[in-house]
Amino acid sequence: MRHLFKATLAAGLVLALPAQAETRVTFKAAKTGSSYYQMSVQVAEAMKAGTDGAISVTVEESQGSQQNVMEVRARGADYVFTSPPALVAAAQSGTGAFDGKGNPAFDEIRALFPLPSLTMHFVMSADSGVTDYAGLEGHSLLLGKGSFGASEGAKYLTAFGLDGKVEIADVELSNAVPALQNGQIDGFVTAGSWPAPNVVEAAASVPVTLLSMTEEELAKAGSAKLVIPAGTYAGQDSDVVTTSLPVVAYATTKMDEDTAYQMTRTFWEEKERMGAESAWWTSVNPQLLENVRGKLHPGAVRYYEEAGMPVADAQK
Template sequence: MSKGRRIRASVAVAAAGALALSACTPPEEANGPGDEADDTQFLRLATGSTGGTYYPLGGEIAQLWSDHVDGVSVDSFPTGASVQNLRALEGETEDEEEGQIDQVELIMAVNGVAMQAQEGSGPFEDQPLENPDDIAFLGNIYPEVMQVVTLADSDIESIADLDGANVEIGPAGSGTEVAARDILNAYGIDPSEDINAFDSAFGDAATALGDGQVDAAFGILSVPAAGIEETSATNDVRILPIEGEEAEELQETDESYSLMDIEGGTYNGQDEDVTTLTQWASLYTTGSLDEDTAYELTRVMYEHADELGHAVGDQVQLDSALDGQGPMELHPGAERFYEEEGLL
């Protein structure tokens, strides 16, 4: 199988001032009686943890929508990411800062986890969604690249070498944890028995790796990943390849995966290109979102992507919007946009 899309790592880091996190003012406080803006549609976007990519990037996307979609105001908030967000489309979810959120119309999630939610497999096998077919796909945001990192001076040179190691596999229910278990199993490693598994968020996992507390860390992350950059500033790192028969097996069983190269020089100590797997950070809603709003949200995200200040903003590309869609149904509004753009 030939290597898939190549990604050129950018060293640009978004300035703190560019992270325009949206804040939704309650409707009763926003306008006085009779104000035309009383008809504003208020939507909420569930993102991810404050230390990851979803939260700051989701804040910028929410602001982009609020600025460019007439009659719409979008508020973003931090969550436990993919699994929690998919469940949030059906009911209440927990905001890390505000407590219970009663209604969520938009979410960010890893495409592979969304497919599992629809199929009732993986983390949804014991507690499936009530209406999994109501999940509607809007489009991809950026590549979610599986990066398995260890220190360059370690004896670990492949996924198979993780047998018996101390390994950070991601928070329970996260896209990282779901994919890490799949990958370890493909290499004949039982994550429940053959490794000492830890479940830190990647920022803490990278710190533990740098401090020598763990041997390796899995992370579904944008490229370059800030946590890996910080670790490689003081310790050369090695990115473990995921290729060959194991990668082919994973792609055959899960169509959300595709191959991607992380270019040599992306991190200190990683001098050669490394082939790994990527999924996609994608946007989902439900069929209850009206068609015109879904159309405008989709259109604005791609037509105004150049206004995003986040380091992965330039990876929001129309030509990859439908990669790895798999069996997920497009929202009719998004479908209309893609038809107009000649992608369908």
């Protein structure tokens, strides 16, 4: 009877112990339906699976990276968001979009891990005969409106001396593939992590050529170089040299070191599984850490040093 009482008492004590604390995180990325919103959902699922539920991530819709950065002023330790590193640098220096909007909270932003970059694609129909940027002269091109791809594409046309020499089609980017199929346009410009869904669709339906930049054109473009490997799209027999806008997941110094460490470690440990579901994760590698301007979170630094990944002294 005494043994039974002891066993019952022990069981009661075990049941009375508090459950393992759950760390809740809010991840703010992009508009619902965008590729980056989908990525944020995948990251949330990876955190739950990789930590056995110890980290619970709630995905929150965003209107864009500038909003993500601005909200740092009012958010707490549980806030994680996505942004191009250049935008964070602008916030911390009070320049560009943040001219006159500086705030001490911006200085506390710290990077965790890179995400697939926004990759520029110039997609031309094979029938157009265009195989390089100089060949765009006299042809029609869809740039889209109001997007990074549209503004970056227009910048390249200027940099390459093509202003006024290319017919800019007045068609929405969402209609790019059917417009290319029916010959309404010769090509379109889009920015998205590769493989970009609309480029996959276009290449699968009609023969297309992806334009590749020369070293001289890269220098004129003035953006980060990225190589889309051969075979990424149907009919793409060689590597395509293009540019990209790096995107990074950020927290702030309000987040404790252990949480930042666990999130960073889990991201890299789950990346292969995510890549099996969505090919854009295969473009993420440790070399993308070079694109991080400013500081990494101390918890992230701890993981990268343990894993032997390259971290510059200026990032610590």
